[in-house]
Amino acid sequence: MAEEEIVKQIVKEVLNKINRENKIGEIEDIAVNNKERILYCNYSNRHCHISREHLDILYGEGYQLTKLKDLIQPGEFASNELLTIVGPTGAVLPIRILGPVRSKTQVEISRTDSFAIKIKGVPVRQSGNTAGTPGCVLVGPNGAATLKEGVVVAMRHVHFTPDDARYFDIRDKEMLKVRLESPARTTIFEKVVARVKPSYALEMHIDVDEANAAGVGQNTPAEIIKD
Numbered sequence: 001m002a003e004e005e006i007v008k009q010i011v012k013e014v015l016n017k018i019n020r021e022n023k024i025g026e027i028e029d030i031a032v033n034n035k036e037r038i039l040y041c042n043y044s045n046r047h048c049h050i051s052r053e054h055l056d057i058l059y060g061e062g063y064q065l066t067k068l069k070d071l072i073q074p075g076e077f078a079s080n081e082l083l084t085i086v087g088p089t090g091a092v093l094p095i096r097i098l099g100p101v102r103s104k105t106q107v108e109i110s111r112t113d114s115f116a117i118k119i120k121g122v123p124v125r126q127s128g129n130t131a132g133t134p135g136c137v138l139v140g141p142n143g144a145a146t147l148k149e150g151v152v153v154a155m156r157h158v159h160f161t162p163d164d165a166r167y168f169d170i171r172d173k174e175m176l177k178v179r180l181e182s183p184a185r186t187t188i189f190e191k192v193v194a195r196v197k198p199s200y201a202l203e204m205h206i207d208v209d210e211a212n213a214a215g216v217g218q219n220t221p222a223e224i225i226k227d
């Protein structure tokens with residue numbers, strides 16, 4: 001066999017071997033992940049969830065959000081659609097809509113954003129708990145909607161499936177302590193609320209202010225600290 005043929009043959013065998021091992025590897029990886037679940041922390045930029053009624057006003061009757069990218073939480077996606085938040089003094093910020101449409105509109109901003117648009121007293125809240133929070137005006141290409149309430153700073157949280165919750169030995173609504181390692185600003189976050197639902201995927205969420213304070217980017221391994 002010519003040298004070139006021998007090399008080709010060797011490459012082919014090596015590639016076949018890699019493919020075979022990868023297939024077995026993938027199966028093993030899944031098994032390992034199920035036993036050794038790794039929690040990753042991602043940060044969210046300012047965003048809003050929108051009701052059908054508000055989307056009709058802002059983007060037009062029956063408008064369908066278009067997908068920019070899927071998020072890790074199953075079914076959730078970042079849409080291409082943007083809105084403008086207007087604060088009480090007329091200061092504005094652009095904000096992205098996350099889909100799908102929800103029963104209630106909720107605007108999630110960072111504390112820094114709240115100063116930029118001069119909305120006072122924006123509380124740290126769990127998603128969905130918007131009673132008594134400040135409102136704002138949202139402007140879209142088709143019109144403007146005035147929210148009486150719904151502007152919050154999202155409470156840092158971890159999404160768990162019931163299986164994940166059993167694995168980590170935590171309960172829904174439990175307040176956790178989570179350590180995020182970073183080159184210069186390793187931080188332990190306290191009051192991280194655990195949220196358990198079958199429809200979730202294992203993931204920690206913080207906002208941009210918190211990510212910057214801890215000096216972390218996306219997909220940072222997070223360690224739950226048990227006292």
Ligand SMILES: [Zn+2]
Binds near residue numbers: 157159205
């Ligand atoms: Zn979340």
